Amino acid sequence: MNAGDLVDTGGSVNAGGSVNAPVLSVTSLVKKFGHFTAVDDVSFELMPGASLGIVGESGSGKTTTARILAGLEQPTSGTVALDGEVIEGHSRRARLRHARRLQMIFQDPYSSFDPRQTIARSIAEPLRLHAPGSRKEHQARVDELLDQVGLSRRAGESLPRDLSGGQRQRAAIARALGIAPRVLVLDEAVAALDVSIQAQILTLLDQLRRDTGISYVFVSHDLAVVRYITDTSIVMRHGRIVERGETEQILRGPQHPYTRLLLDSIPSPDWDLDRVVQDRRALDLR
Amino acid sequence: MTLTIPALRARSAKRRRRRPLIVSLAVAFLILVAAMGLLAPVLAPHSPDATSLLNSLLPPGAEGHWLGTDSTGRDVLSRIMYGARLSLLAPLGVVLLSGLLGTAIGLLAARAGGWADAVLSRGMDIVFAFPSMLLAMLVVAVFGPGLTAPICALAVSYTPFVGRVVRSVAIQEGTRPYMESYRVMGFGELWVTLRHLLPNVVPVLVAQSTLAFGYALVDLAALSYLGLGVRPPDADWGSMISQARSAILQGEPWSGLLPGLVVLLTVVSVNVLGEHIGGSIGRKQSEGA
């Protein structure tokens, strides 16, 4: 990988398939838990091969949004459409179609695998469900997937507890890629990792997107990580979208005071804590 | 502060593998009893049903009867050997049936949740509160003596004993993120439950069933003693004790004491084994996956 490629990722939005139709479109999504509104009128679109960041702090509704996308929560109202097809019902067929197009990576790589199965078996399992074929074909595909995410065959033969956090997250990515989804939802996927490992996973994700034309919904509280991995972003607060646009533009000229507060809260050598206080005041005044 | 250093882990693993002597003794005894039952036709020195009024109530060791004879002159050792068959098979039936029922109900309650869980759990509580012997005696009163009715009755009353533990383990394991990841991958509820939840439940199932086996053995022996279980001429240890009642009153306790001792040792062995299995599961869980 070289620096030139990286800067160009913004232009590779149209890498996979049809050019103008969004692969994922979310319209007026609302999710209420009792009287509490976790997600309030959230809409966005994701083009094939693009990467969208959902930025927010705890309680912003970003994780609930991700869980609705993955089908783990049912929205109170609003729709999610994959490839122009609105997701409805829980029938087995509908769930399989949904799963084939959209996969999710969770924050905690330690517990996203069955502790009793080897990594290779865990990766092979969804293959058997979604891509019928012989045992040999599946084995070959597992090897290919392990290779794609930079895991050795020996790591594939290991149990989850014998791998490091970074290796487990690679394995989770391999398992999701096996289904060949068009959209990958990553919920704080690198937040639990050490800095040096986080960089490995980020560069891997970047590489995979360029190679396969997969689209990402990258949910994170970390603006620096979001800047690296996404083209466009939405900023959420209290369940609502407060700002949206190209990630670079949001970082350079934040329009909403909350976005400004988020940015000024990030430590840097010339960190000005007084500005954070001012931002907070400006936000409270609104 | 937790230290997760491989060398430390390996060391504690080695310590864990050492099995206490008492557990080895229990296992050896159970194997011995099971072998006696299996090989009774080969090993038994006499026919279990051959009566001889001349040789009644012989003390152990007399005239080729190692453990003596009962009031009708039948060889006690041979009867204990043949009796092992029913005495062990009947509780095994109870354990298998209650294990199957308990696992099914426990998993269903855990996965369904909501009102289904509430109904199943309360149902198990009610059965659990009902004395198993009383239930078995009622069933025998309705269906008449014989082993089938008490086995079914005990199986039902032991079901909550298994089901409640299975349910709590299944609920605990079901909240782990990997369960959710299978749903996202499009797997059905049944697949996830059978392929990924069930294996988690098996260890506690084995531990509970082992304990239940001991209880069932005692309950069935008691039923036989009361004349509600095995019908003559079939013999199990419970009925042997029962038939020795008059002999014990005559001051000839051997024919009743020896089968009683076998019952006692078997139940203690089973319980020791069950506790050991349960304990090692607990240790594994507290250590974390």
Place this chain on the structure above:
Amino acid sequence: MLAKKTLARKGTPDGRAEDRRDALGISGLSLAVGTGERAIPLLADVTVRVGRGETVGLVGESGSGKSLTARAALGMLPRGARATGGVTVADVDVLAAGRRQLRDLRRTRASMIFQDPRASINPVRRIGDYLTEGLRARGVPARAAAERARDLLDQVGIRDPKGAMRRFPHEFSGGMLQRVVIAGALSTEPELLLADEPTTALDVTTQAEVVGLLKDMQRVHGTGMLFVTHDLDLAAAICDRVYVMYAGRIVEEAASASLFAAPAHPYTRALLEASPSVHGEKAEIKAITGRPRALAESPSGCSFRDRCPLAGDECAGTVPAHRPHGTSLVACVRPEQVTP
């Protein structure tokens, strides 16, 4: 390795241990659990100094031993651990101190703040009890202690301190509770504050506020602070000096400003290059191969050599000694290749 405490102290460069004004002096600290051949080393030759009123960062990834070092400063060693070297907090020899002396030390001279405020406050006791406990143990009368606690709550920005005294921990948000913990830690006017990832569990915006508060309080009270974190940016932003730890050893010590401009250890530089940034032009990040290691599983010689792009044969022989390079003190045989 230096086995005797006295030897270790004498061996400290430029006689730092003799500086009686330091809030914390750790010199040549080594830590191991177990004995003989089966001993597992945790820390090796760690030297850290925190002057009065100074903020010092201790940065590292998992397994680096940063938290162990901070805990050792209060005499909190892992069970069965043996320590060699010297640890001095405000003129108290921590490793030689008895139970009672350690208790006095923790009660009066040094405080610690942990990552999760909920884990460090008893959930069934009121905030007021938590704050006055330490003062009462020092013999402050109840009324004066309560007054002082209210004062502290006010200082850390809790509205209605009087009402807050009667409330329970679960009635506070994480950020607010961490403020309470900070108030508690400062209630005894300690000379040393050990902050172990105090903002990691908090939201980004809350982190900024809590850090701002910590800095203010420290300035007002003149407390020396050891700030333990995995976040190099955060350490550089608030600390005067930073120690970088890797696999149970200090690999670099530098003033915060120069650490960013001119990292002297390959590991420091690799960490900087691996972290994406929101500032400046969008730049590529460079991943470090392999994974962070604990001391017990690190290679001979330089612990970082199996992941280091500059490693050569001479890195394998002995653990590199600390040497000055630019404004840093670095444990690398060729820092000039990292930053010329």
